[in-house]
Amino acid sequence: MVLGANDSEAKWRELDEKVNQYPGHRDFKAIGSGGDDFKQAIVRAVENIVGPVHQDRVMERPSSQGKFISITLRDIKVQSPDQVLAVYAAMRKDKRLRYYL
Numbered sequence: 522m523v524l525g526a527n528d529s530e531a532k533w534r535e536l537d538e539k540v541n542q543y544p545g546h547r548d549f550k551a552i553g554s555g556g557d558d559f560k561q562a563i564v565r566a567v568e569n570i571v572g573p574v575h576q577d578r579v580m581e582r583p584s585s586q587g588k589f590i591s592i593t594l595r596d597i598k599v600q601s602p603d604q605v606l607a608v609y610a611a612m613r614k615d616k617r618l619r620y621y622l
Contacts (some may be wrong), residue, residue, distance in 0.1 A: 534602055543601050549594045549608055553617040556590060563592045563618075566611035570604060571597055589619065 541547075551563045560581055568574050580593045599605050612621050 530606070533606075537602050537605070541602070543599065545599060546596045547599050547605060548622075549597060549612070550620075550622040551592045551612050551615075551618055552589055552620040553592075553615065554589055554619070555617045559590055559615070559617050560592050562615050563612055564594065566615065567594055567597065567608055570607045570611055571599060 549567060551559075553559050553563075555562070560579070564574055564579055574594055574597060578595045578597065580595060582591045582593075584590070597608075599608070609621060612618055
């Protein structure tokens with residue numbers, strides 16, 4: 522679900538309560554432009570919420586034409602749904618972000 526509509530956070534929380542348990546582990550993905558600088562900005566945004574992220578948990582993949590980069594932070598420990606939403610909010614602060622999952 523994409524957050525943004527007036528009721529989408531409530532729907533997300535309802536679904537999240539049914540399918541996730543906390544504390545737990547989750548992957549976060551950000552797609553944007555900016556190469557390594559974008560990668561570092563996304564990692565810092567996530568670390569500001571959850572604490573240090575080991576580099577072996579950070580994966581990157583350029584788009585086929587090299588215009589965008591996909592950054593995946595794998596198996597990140599989160600304590601609550603609020604912390605998940607805080608990670609997404611922190612990632613959205615970067616104007617180069619196009620999509621997030």
